[in-house]
Amino acid sequence: MMPDIRLYRLKKTMDKVKNIISVASGKGGVGKTTISTVLSLILSERGYITGLLDLDFHGPSCHTILGIDKMEYEEEKGINPYKAAENLYFASIYPFVKNGYVPLRGMELSNALIEFLSILNWKELDCLIIDMPPGMGDVLLDFIRLVPSPKFLIVATNSALVIQTVRRLIKFMIEGNFNILGIVANMIRNDDALVRELAKEFSIKFLGSVPFDQYFEKVLGNMQEILRTNLAAALSDIVEQYIKLK
């Protein structure tokens, strides 16, 4: 059988990344995109050369948090991720599809993921933050098959509906020996007990609670204001304590 040529370049381009943090949940609507995007802003502000990759092909939205509307890739034997801020490089399928809908079935999602990962020219990155789509479908399965040594940052809210799905994802990751950085309780109003219990149940790190921030919606698109929110402050504490970059 002839090899898939795309995988060779995919490996070469990912080899330039020192640390990969994949923000996953299994459940939609828990704030993965917010956590990934703000995390990338915090790391880049701290001077780390950071990449942010939006892998939610059905609903890319990191660009909205970053306030990027008109975005074009520079082409150079592939495509160069977009310089969104000092030290921050961003890639998403958004510039290709704009506001069009993206109806893709399993194998097509797989192919789109491989194709996209193999054409991106990442710089030497200290850290690549990946916003994963919800669910445990083709993108997650191909991602863990193809991307070397990602660490998973799991996001959950303090809801029984969310916890039962996130529990399945954690089981899957533990059984597959994947590296779990820990779990973040997101959109917390006063109680984060269910997420803490889940962390304890699987002996994974509870990284911290990120408050529900009513103000966040108002600062969407303004990177400097986002960094001043309570949400960003809570994530900054998590970075300080737990995200040690090689």
Place this chain on the structure above:
Amino acid sequence: MHEWALAESIIMAVVDLAKRENAKEILEVELLVGELQTLNIEVLEFALNELKRGTMAENAKIKFSKQFPRFKCIACGNVWEIRNLENILSRDEIESIHFIPELSHVFIKCPRCGSNDFQVTEGRGIILKGVVLKK
């Protein structure tokens, strides 16, 4: 245009294959180019000839064959072929598909029922069809 990226992948793939087969040299590389990706074959060929220098594929003959994209609608079963994307898509749309052929689902619809739910059965992108090695 990412023909250079593809050429780089092709050379890496065939050299790896030759090493795994303990071959002394790569004599021929055969590529099937699906036209949905609108690759510029001249640029691809130029890039391959530049990048194969100093590798086991240095003297390899590169053969290309082309394939028009064919589609099968999952909703109504219609089968169709597109010979010229420029007749139905804008330059930007063609460019998006050039980078990620699956984005054809965003811009192309079944001409019979209008569904985006189709399979690309042939001519999606570039495939390494065969490699002739000297052992």
